[in-house]
Amino acid sequence: MDKVVNIIEFLLKKLLISLCALIVVAVTWQVFSRYILQSPSSITEELARFTLIWISLFGAAYAYQTNAHLGLDVVTNKFTDSAKKGAEMFRHLVVFAFAVLVMVIGGVYLVDLTMVPAQTSAALQIEIGFIYSAVPVTGVIISVFSVNKIKQAFLLTERA
Template identity: 45%
Template sequence: MIVTKLERLLSFVLGALLALMVLDVTWQILTRFLPMNPSSYTEELARYLLVWIGLLGGAYAYRRKSHLGIDLLTNALPERARRATRVFTIALCFAFAAAVMVFGGFRLMLLTFELNQMSAALDIPMGYVYSVIPLSGALICLFSIDQLLQVLGSAERTADIAQPVEAAQV
């Protein structure tokens, strides 16, 4: 499935960004102490890599259902109410990601490109840095749709399986 391949690609990208961040911070430490002339761009690059890893990692964690959650109340609910609560939370996550991250993040990204806002040390357009916001939001929206289809699909399978059992009891 496309979503599974996208998850694998996201995992690879996150690993590559993390490796790049480790190399960047290592270079920062080496240039600070060995020649006593610290590199000017490494701190800013590490900061932007951390932002990208955090936002893309949030989308990855959402896909893997690894975010911290308190499911004490939902586990106590009957199956039908639990499924309805799950659908509601998925829809809420989708709405937040679509409105705030995709729509708002895209507007922020476009605004920084229009204003030609540049980063201080790297001298790159800040729109590239901010582009991770709508990208992560789009991934969360896609993962939400996939989760919603799984929840609704499992409800249909449960109903199909339950039908013959009820008919046999009558």
């Protein structure tokens, strides 16, 4: 399981680097074409918007895996060690439930809703369902990460 998680994390990092480079190029071209060429590009605004959606979703999965997400630990810092482990287990179970119920199941419904009848973006002529497909994919990734974190928390609890 750890090997699969490491591969997903590596690929996610490379995807995020690529998406960040893409959004920088798109926004730079938009500014250049608007102010220097006096002829704004019609596709770069939409491309930047869609790229930002993907960066946000995949970035959230990466942040969850690397424990970089914002967290408030004011209450849990006052817990005993065993209570902290229980709270951590509960946290990962809630994340798993949210990822599966909202992101995977709800995301598949959202993609299906925008694919039939096909909704296309105005400038790029991409089916919106392909853009929204990042939601269930991210949900699956977060689910895998949370199952791994639950397994690790369980093994730590078992050893103690």
